[in-house]
Amino acid sequence: MLRPPRRFPRPSRRTAATATGPGRRLLLSTPIFYANGPPHIGHLYSALLADALHRHRALRGAGPGRLSTGTDEHGLKIQQAAAAAGTSPSELCERVSGLFRQALTQTAVSFTDFTRTSEPRHQRAVRHFWGALRDGGALYKGSYEGWYCTPEECFLPESQLAEHRDAQGRPCKVSLETGHQVHWTKEENYMFRLSVFRDPLRKWLWDNPRAISPEPFYQRVLHWLEEDLPDLSVSRERSRLQWGIPVPSDSTQTIYVWVDALVNYLSVVGYPETHGEWWPAAHHVVGKDILKFHAVYWPALLMAAGLAPPERIFVHSHWTVAGQKMSKSLGNVIDPFACIGQYTVDGFRYFLLRQGVPERDCDYYDEKVVKLVNSELADALGGLLNRSTALSINPSNTYPCFSESCFPKVLDYRETKGTGRASAEDYEFVASVASLPLQVASYFEGFQIYKALECIALCVRQTNGFFQRHRPWKLDRKDPADQLWLDTIIHVTLECLRVYGTLLQPVIPHTADKLLSRLAVEPEERGLSSLTFLPRYNGKPCPFEGRQLGPDTGILFHRLEKSRQHQRETKKL
Numbered sequence: 001m002l003r004p005p006r007r008f009p010r011p012s013r014r015t016a017a018t019a020t021g022p023g024r025r026l027l028l029s030t031p032i033f034y035a036n037g038p039p040h041i042g043h044l045y046s047a048l049l050a051d052a053l054h055r056h057r058a059l060r061g062a063g064p065g066r067l068s069t070g071t072d073e074h075g076l077k078i079q080q081a082a083a084a085a086g087t088s089p090s091e092l093c094e095r096v097s098g099l100f101r102q103a104l105t106q107t108a109v110s111f112t113d114f115t116r117t118s119e120p121r122h123q124r125a126v127r128h129f130w131g132a133l134r135d136g137g138a139l140y141k142g143s144y145e146g147w148y149c150t151p152e153e154c155f156l157p158e159s160q161l162a163e164h165r166d167a168q169g170r171p172c173k174v175s176l177e178t179g180h181q182v183h184w185t186k187e188e189n190y191m192f193r194l195s196v197f198r199d200p201l202r203k204w205l206w207d208n209p210r211a212i213s214p215e216p217f218y219q220r221v222l223h224w225l226e227e228d229l230p231d232l233s234v235s236r237e238r239s240r241l242q243w244g245i246p247v248p249s250d251s252t253q254t255i256y257v258w259v260d261a262l263v264n265y266l267s268v269v270g271y272p273e274t275h276g277e278w279w280p281a282a283h284h285v286v287g288k289d290i291l292k293f294h295a296v297y298w299p300a301l302l303m304a305a306g307l308a309p310p311e312r313i314f315v316h317s318h319w320t321v322a323g324q325k326m327s328k329s330l331g332n333v334i335d336p337f338a339c340i341g342q343y344t345v346d347g348f349r350y351f352l353l354r355q356g357v358p359e360r361d362c363d364y365y366d367e368k369v370v371k372l373v374n375s376e377l378a379d380a381l382g383g384l385l386n387r388s389t390a391l392s393i394n395p396s397n398t399y400p401c402f403s404e405s406c407f408p409k410v411l412d413y414r415e416t417k418g419t420g421r422a423s424a425e426d427y428e429f430v431a432s433v434a435s436l437p438l439q440v441a442s443y444f445e446g447f448q449i450y451k452a453l454e455c456i457a458l459c460v461r462q463t464n465g466f467f468q469r470h471r472p473w474k475l476d477r478k479d480p481a482d483q484l485w486l487d488t489i490i491h492v493t494l495e496c497l498r499v500y501g502t503l504l505q506p507v508i509p510h511t512a513d514k515l516l517s518r519l520a521v522e523p524e525e526r527g528l529s530s531l532t533f534l535p536r537y538n539g540k541p542c543p544f545e546g547r548q549l550g551p552d553t554g555i556l557f558h559r560l561e562k563s564r565q566h567q568r569e570t571k572k573l
Contacts, residue, residue, distance in 0.1 A: 023063040027282040028054045031290060032070040032115055032264050035096040036081040039103040040326060041334040041364065042287065042319055045352050049316060049449065050285040051109040052353055055506035056444045059528040066278070068268045069104060070115030071097040074244040075153050075257035076236070082243075089243045093118060103336050108345055108509055115264045125267035126260050127248050129305055132272075133234075134248075138193050138304035144233045145186035149175050153257050155233060156182055177289070190235040190253060197300035198229045204299060204309055212295055213447045214359050217288065217315040221295045232297060234259050262298045265310070280308040288317050314447045316358040322365045334364060342366075343560055346508035347373045353507050354453045370560045377511065380460045381500065382556035384467065385515060388493040389549060393472055393486075399494055399520070399544040400487035402536035407488050409537055421485050425469070429462045433496050434533050440503050441528070449507070456503055463496040491545070494519060495534045498544070502531055511557055520550040 030050045033043050047069060054067040073093040082089040097116055104111060115122055133139050146155040156175055161182060164174040173182050202225050205211055205218065212218040235253040238246065244254035263271070269278035280302075286294045291313075299309035318325070321332040339348045351369045354376070356362050387393065394400065407422040436459055443452035472489045475482040501515035505526065516526055521544070536542045 025064045025278050025281055026057065026062070026066075027265070027269060027278050028057075028065065028067045029265055029268075029282065029284050030067075030069040030111075031284075031286050032072040032117065032261055033100050034075075034077065035071040035073045035093045035100070036077045037328075038096060038099045039336055041336055041339065041352065042326065043100070044103060044107055044336045044348075045316065045319060045356055046285055046287060047104055047109045047111075048107065048349055048352055049314070049356070049358075049447075051111075052449055052506040053283070053285070053314075053444065053447075055110060055509070056441075056528070059502075059505060059526070060441070061527055061529045066112045066269070067110060068113040068115060068265070069100075069109070069111045070113070070264060070268075071100050071117070072257070072261040072264075073097065073116055073118045074260050076150050076241050076243075077153060079241065079243040080150065090118065106340055106345065107336065107349060113268045115268050117260055117264060122264060122267040123245050125271045126245050126255060126263045128272045129263045129266065129301075130248055130255060130259070132305040133192065133301065136304055136306065138301075139190050139234070140193070141188065142191045142231075143186070144189045144191065145184070147173060147182040148185040149178075149180050149182045151180040152178060155185070157230075187237045187240070189233045189237070190247060190250075192232040192234045192259075192301065192304070194232040194297070194300055195229050197303060198225055200303055201225055201229075201296065201299060210312060211309070212313045212315065214315065216359055217291060217295075221291065224292065224296060229296070258293055258297065259301065262293065262301065265298075266307075280310055282310040283312045283314060284310055285314045285316070288315050291315055314358070316356065317361045319352075319356070320361055320363050323363055339369075343369055343373060344557075346511045346557070347377065347560060350377060350453075350508050353449050354457075355450065357450055358447060366562060370562050373557075374559050376457050376460070377508070377557040378555075378559040380457070380464060381497075381511075381515075384460065384464050384493065385497055385518065385556050387467060388490055388497065389518060389552070394490055394549075397549050399542075399547045399549060400490050401545055402491040402534070402542065403484040403488045404536065404539075406485045407492070407537065409539070421488075423469075426466060429459075429466055430492065430534060430537065432462060433459050433499060436499060437503065437528065437531050437533070444506075452503075453507065456500055459496070460500060463493060467493055491536070491542075492534065494544070495542075499531065499533050502526055502528065514553050515556060517550045518553050518556075520544070520547050 028050050030047045033039065050067060050069070054065055057065050071093065073089075078089050078092065082092040085092060093116070101114060117123070144155075147158070147161060148155050152175065160176050161173045162176050164172055164181070166172045166181065174180060175182060202222070205222055205225070209218065212221055234256040235247050236244070236256060238252050238254045241254045244257060245260055247253040247255055265282060265284065266275050266279065269275045271279075284294055294313055302309050319334075320326065321334060324330060324332060326333050336348070343351065347369070351372055354372065355368070389397070391397065406420050407426070408420045410427065436455060439455050440452040443449065443455070467489065470485075470489050472486050475486045477483050477486065497515060498519050498521055501512045501519065501521070505512040525543075536545065
């Protein structure tokens with residue numbers, strides 16, 4: 001009988017996987033996407049969340065990092081999809097995997113590794129992992145029967161089923177969560193002794209309250225572990241499923257597609273030889289529909305194989321379309337390639353990351369995208385850059401000097417009368433921008449990227465208010481006092497823009513690069529670890545003061561137009 005480990009094995013001292021602080025390694029991962037159909041915005045949302053975390057970490061100089069993604073290319077669903085399309089599973093996977101790679105590349109996802117489960121290196125890792133489970137006594141052969149859901153590639157208990165009628169009106173059972181039809185299946189499979197890992201899994205979560213974020217999903221997993229945890233069927237009869245990795249030394253069975261897929265997080269870092277250099281310093285980004293596979297099955301499988309669970313699992317909810325779930329039958333699946341063409345790469349990235357709230361499902365519709373992106377990127381951010389760098393305001397095209405007499409440092413900004421030309425409101429706004437980098441870092445760490453963007457958008461609005469409030473275009477350049485105040489207004493505004501451009505790099509990389517280039521911020525000056533705001537206010541030198549601005553790159557972000565379809569619908573109303 002298998003005895004689960006009381007404590008997780010420690011990686012060798014020579015490895016960096018468990019190191020903390022600057023310089024430590026970290027693997028960030030998306031799920032590997034199922035290759036039975038083309039990508040949609042739900043797939044891209046997972047990838048963009050992971051990409052933003054990866055980019056933010058790199059800008060902090062936190063140490064070597066990898067971002068892995070890829071395609072899951074085995075299983076009954078793919079076997080059936082290929083047959084329906086009149087092609088072979090390998091040809092279907094080759095085409096669909098290419099579409100995913102293309103979509104990720106076009107949306108500027110900075111992945112370092114793209115795993116395909118059909119690759120020999122991955123299949124070798126899966127066979128070795130299976131051997132570790134077998135040698136540890138975690139597997140046994142037994143007869144298994146139950147309701148099987150092909151789209152979800154898993155058996156479901158009665159408690160997760162509902163009565164329904166199929167297209168012909170016949171009674172059937174469907175998954176409560178997804179609505180997919182299930183079929184009664186009985187076969188002899190290899191079973192994984194999941195039941196004995198209930199207590200070790202609970203202890204892992206109690207000892208690591210940040211292992212699963214956000215908090216509601218952590219509590220959901222703990223709730224699952226309060227219930228019975230039946231053993232898991234981890235193979236399928238090869239006569240029914242040929243498209244998959246055969247069980248080592250048993251050609252009658254195929255390894256369960258989820259065991260195969262989950263091992264990608266190990267195969268990408270060199271399992272079974274060199275994975276210790278990275279594992280278990282891994283952060284998985286997953287959708288809530290695959291939470292049980294990642295937060296219950298995967299950690300238990302790892303423990304059984306003598307490995308520690310991943311450090312963290314970040315979970316997000318789904319996107320609906322105009323209030324309805326995305327579905328092929330409804331014809332409302334959103335094509336990411338069309339979105340890129342309509343909203344631009346950065347517009348599409350910004351909308352998903354700004355509006356996506358991991359704890360709850362979010363709604364997508366064209367008017368919402370256009371309104372948000374136009375308001376916050378084209379008008380607020382782009383308009384601010386355009387106004388503060390216009391030749392009519394800044395004819396020398398430089399980063400002008402800051403005047404301490406106009407904007408003196410004060411201990412209490414509520415008592416600023418007679419000390420300069422800056423108002424109490426100005427001091428309050430400057431304090432908000434000064435605290436922004438730490439605030440944004442905290443939200444990224446807590447997997448609340450949308451809140452980080454909310455804070456940045458608020459500060460951009462405040463900066464526009466500052467600029468508008470003091471009307472620099474009304475100041476008299478011939479008056480030395482007015483000239484000092486004019487230069488200070490522009491200096492403060494450009495400093496704010498530099499901070500926003502730096503902080504927005506993980507989310508809208510192309511636009512942020514354009515903004516920082518216009519401000520003549522060199523590539524080596526764009527990191528987060530050395531980001532300081534308005535050093536002259538604190539009596540320190542500003543390296544940008546007096547510097548010639550970069551070439552005029554034109555409009556920072558062009559306003560979007562509503563789709564023709566939306567315009568037609570509006571006319572009908």
